[in-house]
């Protein structure tokens with residue numbers, strides 16, 4: 423029988439992906455390729471490229487050991503066609519194949535490459551998720567607005583996680599109000615396990631250094647897990663050491679504490695090294711054994727079967743143009759501070775520094791520091807989207823775009839969130855210790871020392887008054903503004919303009 427090609431992409435390094443499950447070991451040829459196109463269409467963080475190439479090489483070796491024929495192309499292979507589409511054609515000619523089995527990619531860009539490809543490509547839905555496209559469409563059908571909380575309850579019922587019969591464990595679906603503690607002095611979390619590079623990873627690091635060393639981000643030290651055993655150790659560590667406090671300090675930010683009690687597992691889950699539902703089972707088991715409180719286990723499970731599944735549903739439902747949306751008409755260029763230019767803003771320097779070193783920042787840093795600043799400053803959401811896609815080791819468009827374009831920049835006009843996530847410096851002062859060592863004063867509202875978030879917050883709300891003043895969750899904020907002394911309001915707006923002019927001119931801020 424003519425062999426078929428079985429395409430396995432870098433974020434599909436799991437024996438459970440649909441294309442492998444549908445393939446025939448005795449007939450088909452697995453195709454895996456390290457291609458330049460995928461590494462540079464945005465300048466991905468060197469750690470992210472290294473993680474994927476190392477995980478791919480190890481996965482290919484495992485498949486071969488299990489009896490698969492694997493056609494693996496290394497980046498420096500002289501015959502490398504440079505793109506996924508090109509590699510499929512080259513390999514098809516090599517083995518005489520005319521058909522390809524593929525698991526649906528997580529980006530419309532690649533889905534279109536496969537759909538328009540000269541070979542016959544069978545794209546199978548990625549079933550590593552709890553909710554299929556059809557189920558999400560059924561759930562969304564006829565709803566005026568898609569809200570994560572309602573979707574999450576469906577997923578709780580469907581999965582059975584933390585259920586007591588047909589009622590939620592503890593009598594509540596959501597314990598989020600318990601998960602907003604500010605950090606007490608000296609708060610520190612466990613350091614996630616680090617893995618010394620083996621020979622496979624070392625070879626990848628040398629290659630990535632030579633080819634992509636100029637991308638934003640530190641390649642070394644590189645300590646990521648690159649195979650399922652190591653990723654499992656990272657999960658074990660999280661469940662034993664961080665989960666118990668995950669809920670309480672989920673929104674906290676502390677200087678010098680890169681991870682606090684976060685899982686630091688998203689890069690592994692999204693690549694296929696860890697099963698997200700297995701992580702949820704482990705969190706539930708820890709709660710049932712009395713090793714983690716309910717607000718921690720529920721909070722963690724909600725992030726995975728709630729948010730993670732919800733944003734995926736939104737991405738595929740909203741279609742290929744989603745990442746280009748710009749509902750607020752923002753058009754400012756992404757300022758150099760995002761690429762590491764010096765800044766006096768402690769919160770921004772902390773969030774961008776961990777991003778550069780680790781290809782990671784935790785959720786509140788992404789949402790309420792770098793995301794909040796970009797939204798308040800009116801930065802083009804497409805620039806913001808490309809930045810997040812490039813700099814985080816866990817970023818693939820299906821998960822990154824709804825979080826950035828939707829949740830963080832409100833550029834989808836309210837599909838993911840019902841109101842924009844904006845705040846003045848007050849929120850950051852409450853949830854972090856950053857303001858204590860900042861050159862700006864968080865309590866200062868005007869003048870050269872005023873916290874930029876304080877100025878930009880009101881400027882943003884004023885610019886978008888027509889859109890947000892009628893939102894019942896924001897009306898009170900506009901009342902506060904209207905009660906403010908008129909001269910003070912003028913000063914705030916004029917100082918915000920001056921700050922934005924300096925940002926545009928590339929001056930240090």
Ligand SMILES: Cc1cc2nc3c(=O)[nH]c(=O)nc-3n(C[C@H](O)[C@H](O)[C@H](O)COP(=O)(O)OP(=O)(O)OC[C@H]3O[C@@H](n4cnc5c(N)ncnc54)[C@H](O)[C@@H]3O)c2cc1C
Nearest residue numbers: 684685686687688725729730785788789816817822825830
């Ligand atoms: C602007 C912005 C961009 C983001 N881009 C990405 C991205 O490219 N890839 C990505 O995986 N997450 C993204 N997120 C969501 C979230 O910030 C990360 O999943 C989380 O920080 C990963 O770190 P962790 O493993 O320590 O997560 P934890 O905080 O410990 O959470 C546990 C797990 O829940 C899941 N999760 C939590 N929040 C979300 C969410 N909002 N959406 C989807 N899954 C979630 C992840 O799998 C994560 O590993 C983004 C959030 C924002 C605000």
Ligand code: SF4
Nearest residue numbers: 769847857860864873
């Ligand atoms: S004072 Fe303002 S700029 Fe400085 S850390 Fe606090 S919120 Fe950030």
